[in-house]
Amino acid sequence: xxxxxxxxxxxxxxxxxxxxxxxxxxxxxxxxxxxxxxxxxxxxxxxxxxxxxxxxxxxxxxxxxxxxxxxxxxxxxxxxxxxxxxxxxxxxxxxxxxxxxxxxxxxxxxxxxxxxxxxxxxxxxxxxxxxxxxxxxxxxxxxxxxxxxxxxxxxxxxxxxxxxxxxxxxxxxxxxxxxxxxxxxxxxxxxxxxxxxxxxxxxxxxxxxxxxxxxxxxxxxxxxxxxxxxxxxxxxxxxxxxxxxxxxxxxxxxxxxxxxxxxxxxxxxxxxxxxxxxxxxxxxxxxxxxxxxxxxxxxxxxxxxxxx
Amino acid sequence: xxxxxxxxxxxxxxxxxxxxxxxxxxxxxxxxxxxxxxxxxxxxxxxxxxxxxxxxxxxxxxxxxxxxxxxxxxxxxxxxxxxxxxxxxxxxxxxxxxxxxxxxxxxxxxxxxxxxxxxxxxxxxxxxxxxxxxxxxxxxxxxxxxxxxxxxxxxxxxxxxxxxxxxxxxxxxxxxxxxxxxxxxxxxxxxxxxxxxxxxxxxxxxxxxxxxxxxxxxxxxxxxxxxxxxxxxxxxxxxxxxxxxxxxxxxxxxxxxxxxxxxxxxxxxxxxxxxxxxxxxxxxxxxxxxxxxxxxxxxxxxxxxxxxxxxxxxxxxxxxxxxxxxxxxxxxxxxxxxxxxxxxxxxxxxxxxxxxxxxxxxxxxxxxxxxxxxxxxxxxxxxxxxxxxxxxxxxxxxxxxxxxxxxxxxxxxxxxxxxxxxxxxxxxxxxxxxxxxxxxxxxxxxxxxxxxxxxxxxxxxxxxxxxxxxxxxxxxxxxxxxxxxxxxxxxxxxxxxxxxxxxxxxxxxxxxxxxxxxxxxxxxxxxxxxxxxxxxxxxxxxxxxxxxxxxxxxxxxxxxxxxxxxxxxxxxxxxxxxxxxxxxxxxx
Numbered sequence: 087x088x089x090x091x092x093x094x095x096x097x098x099x100x101x102x103x104x105x106x107x108x109x110x111x112x113x114x115x116x117x118x119x120x121x122x123x124x125x126x127x128x129x130x131x132x133x134x135x136x137x138x139x140x141x142x143x144x145x146x147x148x149x150x151x152x153x154x155x156x157x158x159x160x161x162x163x164x165x166x167x168x169x170x171x172x173x174x175x176x177x178x179x180x181x182x183x184x185x186x187x188x189x190x191x192x193x194x195x196x197x198x199x200x201x202x203x204x205x206x207x208x209x210x211x212x213x214x215x216x217x218x219x220x221x222x223x224x225x226x227x228x229x230x231x232x233x234x235x236x237x238x239x240x241x242x243x244x245x246x247x248x249x250x251x252x253x254x255x256x257x258x259x260x261x262x263x264x265x266x267x268x269x270x271x272x273x274x275x276x277x278x279x280x281x282x283x284x285x286x287x288x289x290x291x292x293x294x295x296x297x298x299x300x301x302x303x304x305x306x307x308x309x310x311x312x313x314x315x316x317x318x319x320x321x322x323x324x325x326x327x328x329x330x331x332x333x334x335x336x337x338x339x340x341x342x343x344x345x346x347x348x349x350x351x352x353x354x355x356x357x358x359x360x361x362x363x364x365x366x367x368x369x370x371x372x373x374x375x376x377x378x379x380x381x382x383x384x385x386x387x388x389x390x391x392x393x394x
Numbered sequence: 395x396x397x398x399x400x401x402x403x404x405x406x407x408x409x410x411x412x413x414x415x416x417x418x419x420x421x422x423x424x425x426x427x428x429x430x431x432x433x434x435x436x437x438x439x440x441x442x443x444x445x446x447x448x449x450x451x452x453x454x455x456x457x458x459x460x461x462x463x464x465x466x467x468x469x470x471x472x473x474x475x476x477x478x479x480x481x482x483x484x485x486x487x488x489x490x491x492x493x494x495x496x497x498x499x500x501x502x503x504x505x506x507x508x509x510x511x512x513x514x515x516x517x518x519x520x521x522x523x524x525x526x527x528x529x530x531x532x533x534x535x536x537x538x539x540x541x542x543x544x545x546x547x548x549x550x551x552x553x554x555x556x557x558x559x560x561x562x563x564x565x566x567x568x569x570x571x572x573x574x575x576x577x578x579x580x581x582x583x584x585x586x587x588x589x590x591x592x593x594x595x596x597x598x599x600x601x602x603x604x605x606x607x608x609x610x611x612x613x614x615x616x617x618x619x620x621x622x623x624x625x626x627x628x629x630x631x632x633x634x635x636x637x638x639x640x641x642x643x644x645x646x647x648x649x650x651x652x653x654x655x656x657x658x659x660x661x662x663x664x665x666x667x668x669x670x671x672x673x674x675x676x677x678x679x680x681x682x683x684x685x686x687x688x689x690x691x692x693x694x695x696x697x698x699x700x701x702x703x704x705x706x707x708x709x710x711x712x713x714x715x716x717x718x719x720x721x722x723x724x725x726x727x728x729x730x731x732x733x734x735x736x737x738x739x740x741x742x743x744x745x746x747x748x749x750x751x752x753x754x755x756x757x758x759x760x761x762x763x764x765x766x767x768x769x770x771x772x773x774x775x776x777x778x779x780x781x782x783x784x785x786x787x788x789x790x791x792x793x794x795x796x797x798x799x800x801x802x803x804x805x806x807x808x809x810x811x812x813x814x815x816x817x818x819x820x821x822x823x824x825x826x827x828x829x830x831x832x833x834x835x836x837x838x839x840x841x842x843x844x845x846x847x848x849x850x851x852x853x854x855x856x857x858x859x860x861x862x863x864x865x866x867x868x869x870x871x872x873x874x875x876x877x878x879x880x881x882x883x884x885x886x887x888x889x890x891x892x893x894x895x896x897x898x899x900x901x902x903x904x905x906x907x908x909x910x911x912x913x914x915x916x917x918x919x920x921x922x923x924x925x926x927x928x929x930x931x932x933x934x935x936x937x938x939x940x941x942x943x944x945x946x947x948x949x950x951x952x953x954x955x956x957x958x959x960x961x962x963x964x965x966x967x968x969x970x971x972x973x974x975x976x977x978x979x980x981x982x
Contacts, residue, residue, distance in 0.1 A: 126619075127619070130617075130619065130620065133600070134600055136599070326553075326555065329555060330552075330553045333552070333553070344622075344623055346619050346623075347619070347620075347623040347625065350619075350620065350623075350625060351625065354625075370623075371623060381546075381547060381549055383546075384622065386546060386547045387618060387619065387622055388622075389547075390547045390555055390557065391619065
């Protein structure tokens with residue numbers, strides 16, 4: 087009997103050492119290549135650490151209310167940590183503050199909030215991305231050629247969109263003859279993006295550059311452009327459709343943020359925080375992929391990470 | 395506790411000895427078991443890990459052989475274009491490809507990059523795009539050359555981007571014109587089919603299998619994404635050093651078991667990595683259990699050693715306690731101790747010894763008492779004849795004077811004196827009897843010394859029947875007469891008072907107004923060492939003192955104070971005891 091007690095004591099101790107943490111991963115929406123890769127990264131971290139993940143997300147990125155209730159659910163179910171990509175930079179503040187007050191570790195992946203700070207924040211350098219996009223766009227134009235750009239973001243109230251748009255604006259301001267004619271948001275709706283593009287091009291045919299800052303938005307823009315190669319088009323995303331458009335020359339460059347990396351590191355950071363270790367501060371890498379570089383070994387892995 | 399230095403108790407020595415021997419033995423056995431067990435676990439882990447890696451390699455080998463067989467079949471068909479129409483050949487190949495989910499397509503290109511045979515209807519990329527791809531260029535250069543690419547995105551068809559591994563081989567075929575031409579056969583295999591072979595291999599809980607090519611470059615790695623993002627490092631240098639075989643090394647703080655094997659057909663090497671801590675996790679549990687059991691054993695050993703040593707040493711301690719009590723002079727406790735044989739024997743011997751000592755001591759006491767009694771008796775016997783002679787001389791003298799009354803008084807007193815002296819052989823008499831004895835003595839002496847002194851005897855009421863040892867006052871009175879009163883010119887006084895003194899003492903006070911004693915004489919009078927003058931004062935007094943002390947203990951005895959030319963005061967102090975009956979003296 088004593089031996090049994092000892093054995094039980096041991097196994098309890100072992101369990102305590104490898105505590106299984108429950109982590110809620112709350113993305114902006116359920117679908118999408120970007121979020122799919124993020125979730126794959128999170129799963130990879132789960133395999134490496136033996137934690138338990140639950141993915142919660144509204145169907146649509148614009149549904150921040152759905153995201154708020156997802157966070158609330160994570161609080162109610164007493165998760166140890168929450169990995170969150172806030173889809174609205176003020177509306178989620180209350181619920182995030184509440185989660186933190188309950189002792190739940192909160193890690194922001196990709197986007198952040200205006201006033202409420204998380205325990206840790208992992209993101210790409212969206213200022214640098216904006217700058218790289220602008221510079222790549224300018225490279226398609228001859229010196230002095232007028233550049234008239236349309237910027238289409240997905241969600242107006244997210245930190246990443248705001249940062250890219252600001253960076254684009256700043257770089258356009260520095261470039262002579264370059265201007266952003268129109269900047270608006272599609273709310274991650276392909277149809278809205280298509281309509282905006284079509285009407286923008288109709289009302290101002292001189293628009294010769296479009297930035298689509300999200301994959302569904304990019305699809306909408308592409309649908310509006312059809313095979314129109316007069317307009318330079320730089321888009322976010324790694325969908326098969328976008329890759330085909332890149333190969334066909336409709337899209338000039340794809341901006342790829344390594345969201346696999348984002349998901350992996352966010353979950354790892356959450357586990358580090360739970361173990362009382364300070365996570366490594368490092369920006370998530372991104373790259374600009376063109377038709378010429380798309381099959382390079384490095385870009386293959388970035389572009390086709392979730393394809394088979 | 396006792397100090398650390400110095401002799402230790404048997405119990406401590408025994409406890410420590412038993413504990414040290416048992417614990418050392420336990421530790422030794424545990425250490426041997428542990429070493430044995432851990433080396434066995436390690437060996438088993440190594441063997442099983444190597445087996446898993448070998449299995450993965452065998453599966454892969456089996457798979458690539460399969461592909462080679464299909465390629466061979468395709469090669470044969472390519473030479474039969476004269477006998478079979480193109481669509482028939484394609485149909486046959488397609489049925490093979492369709493039957494296997496892992497093969498994406500099989501295409502035969504001519505050296506210009508145009509498709510000759512294809513199992514897919516999808517639109518191919520331009521010949522130029524195809525010709526420039528690695529798998530195409532690497533396989534060129536001689537018939538039979540074949541090449542396996544690493545995983546890559548297929549670039550054969552437009553708008554389709556599956557991850558594949560390409561097998562390519564330069565073969566000869568017959569073209570539609572019947573000419574033998576060189577062509578390039580490509581078989582694209584689904585990457586996931588190959589990667590599944592590796593992913594299913596579980597080496598510990600987070601171990602993995604990866605492939606490198608002959609340049610040491612990673613062909614496939616399950617953590618490729620993490621490696622690209624610098625989140626994971628692979629120890630390629632160590633694998634380059636160890637071309638083949640099994641080794642362990644420490645990489646990024648974790649001990650890894652690395653197994654390297656060559657892959658047939660492809661110029662790859664398979665590398666299995668398992669983390670030693672995971673493989674040895676069974677050992678951790680075993681270690682914990684062993685430590686607990688060990689701790690338990692040690693505690694039991696210590697308790698047991700204490701109990702055993704206490705059992706052995708208890709009789710010895712008991713014996714020691716008995717010896718101590720004997721040392722203090724207590725011979726009453728029977729020194730018998732149970733326990734083990736040796737101690738029991740020792741105890742018996744000790745008991746015999748103590749018994750003997752007790753007997754010897756009793757003998758000594760008895761002989762001393764006898765000796766004293768004889769001495770006293772002798773003293774008494776010495777005095778009495780002298781006194782009797784003088785008394786009888788006085789009686790004769792009075793008879794000659796016809797002093798009948800005097801004779802009667804004298805003889806009566808003498809008779810009473812002797813009656814009390816004899817007192818039926820008893821040592822204890824009442825105070826009144828003792829005083830009666832003295833009174834008779836004084837009456838006789840008063841007659842003899844012709845009224846040279848007066849005397850008074852008084853006693854507090856109620857003390858008459860209190861006991862005393864007999865004949866203690868007479869020697870004091872005798873001393874007072876012979877050494878005090880006798881030398882006086884004036885009338886002597888002897889006053890005897892008996893009273894109680896708190897607590898519980900009876901005092902018989904004899905006061906005379908004789909010549910007294912100087913201090914020297916006074917201090918000698920009660921001590922044994924004092925000089926004994928022949929016929930000098932003190933022998934009788936000292937005897938009384940000794941008798942009282944012998945009988946009643948050292949709290950009692952004589953108190954003497956004296957001053958020259960003033961007189962002497964002697965107090966006999968005896969304990970107050972319960973009254974006794976006087977001896978029946980036949981009334982005259």
